[in-house]
Amino acid sequence: MVTKKEIKLSFVIALWFMVLTFPIMVIKVNTIKHIVIFRWENLLWTGIVCFFASLIWNYLLRIKEEKKKSDTKDDIPIVHRLLQNEKFRIPFLAAICLFAIAYPFVFSMYHTSILISALIYVMLGLGLNIVVGLAGLLDLGYVAFYAVGAYAYALLNLHFGISFWVVLPISALLGTIFGTLLGYPVLRLRGDYLAIVTLGFGEIIRIILENWDELGNGPRGIGNIPAPSFFGHQFNQHNSVIYIYFVVIALVLLTIFFVNRLENSRIGRAWIALRDDEIACEAMGIDKFKTKLTAFALGATWAALGGVVFAAKTSFINPMSFTIWESITILCVVVIGGMGSAIGVIAGALVLILLPEYLRAVAEYRMLVFGALQVIVMVFKPEGLIRSIRKTYKFEKTKE
Amino acid sequence: MEPILNVKNLTMNFGGLKALDDITLAVEKGQIAALIGPNGAGKTTFFNCITGIYEPTEGNVKITPPGKPTQKLQGLKTNLVTEKGLARTFQNIRLFEGMTVLENVMIGRHCRLKSGIIGAMLKPSSQKKEEKQAVVDSYEILEKIGLAQYVNEMAVNLPYGAQRRLEIARALATEPFLLLLDEPAAGMNPQETKELDDLIIWLRDNEDLSILLIEHDMKLVMSLSDNIHVVDYGRKIAEGTPEEIKSNPDVIKAYLGDESEDA
Ligand SMILES: Nc1ncnc2c1ncn2[C@@H]1O[C@H](COP(=O)(O)OP(=O)(O)OP(=O)(O)O)[C@@H](O)[C@H]1O
Ligand SMILES: [Mg+2]
Numbered sequence: 326m327v328t329k330k331e332i333k334l335s336f337v338i339a340l341w342f343m344v345l346t347f348p349i350m351v352i353k354v355n356t357i358k359h360i361v362i363f364r365w366e367n368l369l370w371t372g373i374v375c376f377f378a379s380l381i382w383n384y385l386l387r388i389k390e391e392k393k394k395s396d397t398k399d400d401i402p403i404v405h406r407l408l409q410n411e412k413f414r415i416p417f418l419a420a421i422c423l424f425a426i427a428y429p430f431v432f433s434m435y436h437t438s439i440l441i442s443a444l445i446y447v448m449l450g451l452g453l454n455i456v457v458g459l460a461g462l463l464d465l466g467y468v469a470f471y472a473v474g475a476y477a478y479a480l481l482n483l484h485f486g487i488s489f490w491v492v493l494p495i496s497a498l499l500g501t502i503f504g505t506l507l508g509y510p511v512l513r514l515r516g517d518y519l520a521i522v523t524l525g526f527g528e529i530i531r532i533i534l535e536n537w538d539e540l541g542n543g544p545r546g547i548g549n550i551p552a553p554s555f556f557g558h559q560f561n562q563h564n565s566v567i568y569i570y571f572v573v574i575a576l577v578l579l580t581i582f583f584v585n586r587l588e589n590s591r592i593g594r595a596w597i598a599l600r601d602d603e604i605a606c607e608a609m610g611i612d613k614f615k616t617k618l619t620a621f622a623l624g625a626t627w628a629a630l631g632g633v634v635f636a637a638k639t640s641f642i643n644p645m646s647f648t649i650w651e652s653i654t655i656l657c658v659v660v661i662g663g664m665g666s667a668i669g670v671i672a673g674a675l676v677l678i679l680l681p682e683y684l685r686a687v688a689e690y691r692m693l694v695f696g697a698l699q700v701i702v703m704v705f706k707p708e709g710l711i712r713s714i715r716k717t718y719k720f721e722k723t724k725e
Numbered sequence: 726m727e728p729i730l731n732v733k734n735l736t737m738n739f740g741g742l743k744a745l746d747d748i749t750l751a752v753e754k755g756q757i758a759a760l761i762g763p764n765g766a767g768k769t770t771f772f773n774c775i776t777g778i779y780e781p782t783e784g785n786v787k788i789t790p791p792g793k794p795t796q797k798l799q800g801l802k803t804n805l806v807t808e809k810g811l812a813r814t815f816q817n818i819r820l821f822e823g824m825t826v827l828e829n830v831m832i833g834r835h836c837r838l839k840s841g842i843i844g845a846m847l848k849p850s851s852q853k854k855e856e857k858q859a860v861v862d863s864y865e866i867l868e869k870i871g872l873a874q875y876v877n878e879m880a881v882n883l884p885y886g887a888q889r890r891l892e893i894a895r896a897l898a899t900e901p902f903l904l905l906l907d908e909p910a911a912g913m914n915p916q917e918t919k920e921l922d923d924l925i926i927w928l929r930d931n932e933d934l935s936i937l938l939i940e941h942d943m944k945l946v947m948s949l950s951d952n953i954h955v956v957d958y959g960r961k962i963a964e965g966t967p968e969e970i971k972s973n974p975d976v977i978k979a980y981l982g983d984e985s986e987d988a
């Protein structure tokens with residue numbers, strides 16, 4: 326199972342880590358008593374943990390290599406297999422539906438509210454997936470459009486008393502406009518340059534919100550944002566959470582519906598072509614710039630929609646909700662979930678958002694855990710948790 | 726009759742390097758023309774210049790699509806050149822790896838279809854029809870090229886020769902009148918090369934295409950071409966039928982080196 330070579334390698338790695346971490350793990354200087362304490366037991370622990378971690382790591386790497394060799398036919402992820410199988414498809418989807426409908430009535434408000442956050446991330450993830458996963462444009466300022474949506478609802482409601490349902494399309498439009506305006510100059514850049522510029526833009530929006538007191542109260546933010554109403558009827562707090570839950574579910578379903586259609590459309594294919602090879606894409610008669618711009622603007626539209634729901638759910642927003650970390654989290658959802666794969670992104674959002682909520686230990690080291698996950702996924706499953714599969718077509722032979 | 730592609734005095738400088746030096750070349754309708762020359766002669770650069778990937782330093786490029794007036798091509802973006810009816814393949818295969826074989830061909834259909842983003846989301850019946858037609862058309866192209874068996878495979882998983890053919894299929898899907906092939910036989914075995922030979926002739930005769938190809942395989946070039954253009958160090962050194970080229974002293978010199986210098 327484990328070869329001698331691997332044991333030797335792990336042993337060396339453990340030794341190396343013991344040396345590396347010696348200053349921080351072992352030596353402790355007490356500046357008051359002027360003494361140095363050596364915690365030798367820590368050295369031992371480091372060694373043992375590193376040794377076994379390395380063993381497992383190498384073992385998994387080997388398994389992966391062997392698997393790659395043994396079956397050349399690419400295996401389809403289990404979720405896709407379930408969805409393709411006629412017999413399982415209906416019960417599978419029905420079970421999910423039933424669970425989703427029953428959830429807020431079975432579980433407490435606290436749990437429902439957490440699931441709402443996760444579902445908002447599903448929306449955001451699916452939106453960013455268009456930009457990053459399909460079109461291959463690394464956008465690190467996605468949160469800016471999220472902020473646009475949230476502030477649009479808060480401000481329009483504050484000043485004009487416009488309701489959630491009216492703001493929803495307005496903010497979607499605003500998202501599209503902002504996406505186009507930003508996309509127009511920056512989409513001429515590619516790769517890393519694009520990432521840096523969008524990162525800067527995200528921060529600019531946040532800093533403007535923080536410093537422009539007249540617009541949105543600066544860092545104090547805007548409170549008392551009303552929850553959505555149901556044909557003019559305002560629910561009490563408990564029911565309103567349930568209501569928002571169903572609103573989010575509906576929006577997520579709508580998103581999945583559209584994203585699924587887009588993926589297998591003329592435009593969606595052009596996005597993927599652009600991601601795979603820009604030059605060949607242009608040589609096939611696709612307008613590179615226009616195609617990029619539609620992806621960028623559409624992604625922004627979904628971010629803005631997510632923002633409106635977020636504002637309605639928390640009833641209070643301030644610029645702190647729209648930091649760079651938010652962009653990074655959404656990006657993690659897409660990359661870990663599976664770039665370009667809608668099902669992967671949904672799974673990614675649920676795992677990455679629910680995990681820190683329920684495992685408090687993880688919450689403290691959230692970014693650390695995300696980073697580690699990222700590395701693990703990149704090494705063992707470079708295509709993400711659930712990779713995307715392309716649509717297949719059936720044909721009867723037209724000739725002989 | 727006006728030649729289908731008419732290139733005059735094309736020059737391309739990369740800094741101090743003259744990759745193309747005053748090239749004049751014409752392709753007639755229904756012709757299979759070949760562009761040959763030693764490595765680094767500037768053949769690929771020539772393709773890149775007429776398809777708008779590079780902007781040539783000097784010269785002009787005109788096309789006369791069948792049944793249409795003569796028009797200028799230089800200064801157009803790559804995708805517009807393709808829309809005008811020039812399609813190309815690449816020397817180093819550039820397929821879309823994240824897509825199936827059929828989808829690769831459907832990308833070629835892109836510039837002949839209309840549906841936009843709203844259409845994709847709402848799927849009105851016109852869009853559905855267009856999409857269905859695109860699938861059928863693309864499949865037909867695959868059948869013609871002999872790739873129908875791979876229709877739902879991922880493009881990367883194809884054998885090498887099939888990948889090269891897929892590049893041709895993809896180019897055909899854009900409905901070109903002139904096909905530019907950059908070393909289509911590179912890396913193919915004799916059997917595959919033979920099939921390619923048949924395919925190219927079939928394309929000219931049945932698809933009403935003119936073809937300009939770059940190729941190192943002399944046997945293929947000599948058997949296929951109606952007209953051969955030879956470039957060396959960016960300059961055109963000869964033009965003529967296969968027989969003329971075979972016996973042209975300048976061409977022999979370019980390929981075998983200047984023997985008088987060695988002596
Ligand atoms: N983008 C570029 N920048 C600078 N020099 C270039 C560029 N593209 C090509 N060249 C140079 O132009 C010359 C011609 O290159 P080209 O690729 O056109 O040759 P080729 O005839 O296609 O050769 P091969 O048969 O090897 O494909 C070479 O010297 C090459 O180094
Ligand atoms: Mg070349």
